[in-house]
Amino acid sequence: MNSKRKEQIIDTAAKLFRKNGYEATSVRDLATEMDMEAASLYHHIKSKEELLESICFNMAAKFSTAIKEVNDIYFNAEEKLRMAIKLHVEIISANQDQSAVFLHEWRSLSEPKLSEFKQMRNKYENGFRIILEDGENENVFESVDKKFAVLTILSAVNWINEWYKPDGTMKPAEIATKLSDFILGGLRKKLLTDLNYKP
Numbered sequence: 001m002n003s004k005r006k007e008q009i010i011d012t013a014a015k016l017f018r019k020n021g022y023e024a025t026s027v028r029d030l031a032t033e034m035d036m037e038a039a040s041l042y043h044h045i046k047s048k049e050e051l052l053e054s055i056c057f058n059m060a061a062k063f064s065t066a067i068k069e070v071n072d073i074y075f076n077a078e079e080k081l082r083m084a085i086k087l088h089v090e091i092i093s094a095n096q097d098q099s100a101v102f103l104h105e106w107r108s109l110s111e112p113k114l115s116e117f118k119q120m121r122n123k124y125e126n127g128f129r130i131i132l133e134d135g136e137n138e139n140v141f142e143s144v145d146k147k148f149a150v151l152t153i154l155s156a157v158n159w160i161n162e163w164y165k166p167d168g169t170m171k172p173a174e175i176a177t178k179l180s181d182f183i184l185g186g187l188r189k190k191l192l193t194d195l196n197y198k199p
Helices: 003-020 027-034 048-073 077-094 096-104 113-137 146-158 172-187
Strands: none
Touching (some): 003 096, 048 113, 077 172, 113 146
């Protein structure tokens, strides 16, 4: 099988799934976009769902590798969180079509792939929960509802896929810094010596 051709098919499918939604996109639509016959497309793929699986699990693997690297290498909780956010932003900004499918179309996966995907997503979220726990143990983060905090952080970083443009004024590194500053501002413990502290 031509792996380069398969990669082109996956990229094109991601673009169409993002634009029209997975359910509304047919194999015929994909073949037309690729300037191929539908029958020829089946020489490269088994089904439309195989493409959805490839996209969702490829993105999940990127995120999983990133959070594992952060928790394995970086020791300070604030540094960990900044790096986790930076890597998340980099992955999304470099893979916008596939990110959109990963974020919005995963519910169309069938079992057992749906459960496998949820497990990977939960493991990723747990990686952020570990960072928050580290911050509390280091006495630098407030004690917060971990599940709510993690979902808030991920909602903020995932939201960039709705507005980020590669040719825009803000680059991924700047976006990551601004998001990190904002999120850490809400997590850091307030000290009695802080000028703006109000008991």
